[in-house]
Amino acid sequence: MIIVYISIALVVLALIYLGVSSIRTYKKSQPVLHDLQETANRLQKQTESIQNETTRLSATQEKIMSDVEYKKKTVQETIEIAKETPETLKSFKEFIPSKKQERAAHRVRG
Template identity: 50%
Template sequence: MIIVYISIALVVGSLIYLAFSAVKTFKETKPTLNRISATTARMQAKTEQITSETDKLSVTQKEIQSDVQFKKQSVQETIQAVKQTPKPIKQLWDATKGKRHTRVFR
């Protein structure tokens, strides 16, 4: 019977030692876990900041593309207008040139 009491005392002692070791380990790892949590929070904040900046850049890129397209179209329209200009000028020149010859100087 004494062996049973010694076994029970040994089991109780082991459980007490287990609880003591668990508390000690928890206290030792708590600062590390806090540092990891803080690092994770900073990384999450940076990730959100990068995502926000990416969204802003996408919007800016679309605005720039739209502006470039508008300006390209304006330049093309101007070029077309300039290409059409020589015909009326030539006609005006010919008409003016022809009138000079038909004029009589007195």
């Protein structure tokens, strides 16, 4: 019978030791878990910051691309108009009297 009481006492002591060990392990792991949680939070904030910056950069890039396209189109239109200038000047040349015609007009008048 004594063996039964000693066995029960050992089981109780083992359970008490298990509880105490569990509490110690829990207390020791709390700071580590807290540090891990803080690290996860910092990583999440950095990820959000990077995503926001990526969004801003994409918007800025889109604006720049649009502006470049507009300016490219404007320059191309200006070049096209400049290419048409000689033809336009030729058509105006018909309305400008030549020097021979001016002399003849002065002689007729005067």
